[in-house]
Amino acid sequence: MNRVAIAGVGCICALGATTDDCMQALYAGERNFGLPSRFPSHCSTSQPVFEVPDRFLDPWPFPRTLPRTCRMTLIATEQAMAQAHLETGDLAQQRVGVSLGTNIGVTAGYETGQAETVSFLLPRDRFLATNPTCLVAATLDLSGPQQTVANACSAGSDAIGIAAAWITTGTCDAVIAGGTDELTPRVYNGFKSLFINDDHPCRPFDRDRKGLNLGEGAAVFLLASEAFCRSRQIDPLGYFLGYGAAADAQHFTQPRSDGLGLRLAIDEALTTAGLAHDQVCFVNAHGTGTPGNDLLESQVIADLFPGKPFLSTKGYTGHALGAAGPIEAVLTLGCLSRGSLPATAGYTIPDPQLPAHPVAVQTAVQGTIAVTQTLAFGGSNSVLVIGSKGCLP
């Protein structure tokens, strides 16, 4: 089996326009939220979101006619390529795949359209023009497999897991993998209809938490075999060591109260990585700020990773749906590299009902391996095990 190296990363979200910007803002404790600026809400109350400001997107040379989801993906991809010292054409016609997770990127541009005004384009042509996976493959002229994962909020994490499998099994030499999603009226009003939004900036794991805030963004990894990295003199930033996924098989929108699906996903991820729980130095929790999610994650972390520090970064990024897992994977790698965790934004008052509590202040961590977990509509649980540069013996 081939080892999966991280050759480059790219990230754009409310925290910043690049990975470095995001990490700086994370440790500076910046929270860039506000009311939705690009669309009206027809409900009587408005709730904060973490939008990506246009000034993050505008400097890039990608057409403004493209959906925001696609522009953010291309920006993150170009960042990942640049970090690996690769030009746009360097991977052309090579055995390089694309595996991206998204929810808005699979609706063929219908999010803002109506049936009677649909153009004469066939749905497949609309898909081609609005799907981030197709655009990345065409832009880089890649010949490998393409896959767009639509697993709701775990889509991006699952896309990375599939991409890693393409490398370990030798299907691809490298894969552009990650997730992307933008804020739309349907998503905003949809989450409102479920009454799981907080009308204040979200407070993950806090006693007074009331729900989540939506976000948007894209994060992309250039994953590659070690042979690929050696042949191009790329010094890996880190490694993808394991992936696990399991379904709750219980309720469509509520997490399973005993956390069994998440436990199974963690076990599979660590087993595939050949690691024990005590080798993990911290956990980046899904930590949306909803009462149910945070309770079950706290219970699972207390059981499986007793005494280990954990955090949620949703208070900095909002919940970016299909991009959430990859954005958090980028931040996890960054935290591993720095050897410290930022404070969990929004968390101030410990909840006595939770058996474990996140870091409240910037905290030093020692170790080279971390876990990041994502939970989703439909009961999907996905877990990634990430190692920093020094994780290999």
Place this chain on the structure above:
Amino acid sequence: MKVAIRGIGVVGGFGSGLPALEKALDGRRIAPTDISIPTREGAILVPCLTADTGPLADYIPTRVLRRMDHYIRLGLLAAFGAMTEAGILDKSRRGRLGIIVATGSGATGNNYNFQHPYEDMEEICGSPIRFSNSVHNAAAAYISIALAEMGPNHSITHDDLSFPAALMTAVTWLQQRRVDAVLVGGVDALSHAHAYAWHAHRQARRVVKNLREAQKQIPMAGEGACFFVLKATGTDSATCPVIRETALGRICKGPLPRPMGDYYILGEGGLAATRADYGKWLLPGARATCYAHVYGDMAIDSAFDTAIAALSLRNNRIYAAGSVSQPVQERELLADRSVVCLKLGVGNTFGWTLFD
């Protein structure tokens, strides 16, 4: 890695179950349903191949079905069919099962149902059930809930290549030994958007061709679901159709990565624009068939082609189909010849499956 097809479940405009599909392949006429689509110029009627999910009541109580929409029900019915045929509907007999659902349009219909009230400013809060059912992984999630199956659960939406991508992922999971078996399939439900786009496209083609020619070349818009239970080949799978190889990629410069097949099932959907492209993939002397007239035009058509390939291998015959180069005009024996399902998709992508 070689993978055995242990069970197949289908539902489409032809009916539900493999016998209904076989009858349609043998020439039984499939009656279209006219779908009424509201437009600014008034309602238009579009003939489509629609699927009935009534038989799902044999598996799930009607009371439980009330929150599940048509897209979810289609997926459930075909999934139950495949699990039943594989003999693993009973959870104690199945081991760790992965679920992968491919869908071209996903829950597009429900997407509209949820967002239209907002666009019309007629109500201030939408239905939470409609919203949650408008997420593309709704079918996969409800299948896992109905089967009480906690293995990995995956939804892929990559238009025409959704099912080939799902099949490749299923084979990868078995290769990695993540699971003991995979329930993999495709589901697409007709929405007004899809039916209207199909209608508009056909109208546009009528401008340059006469109606009869246009109807002959473009099958009706369709919907349905088709699922498979896959396992690694073993001593107990000697009589099962076997997938020898799958491939997925994007066509660049250089020779096409063509599979070595004797019979090709082409997922061309009857669109003349792509016919020449498919022709480049056929090896000299190879025969080709296309069955879009049986299930209709939809993004996950290659799932149905895979089912037809498996049926052909089981029954040792190729079903008649016309309108392609060197067509199979009537049933032919398959003998020991290999079958390939070939799909060309958006953005110069391709996917093929080679069967033993």
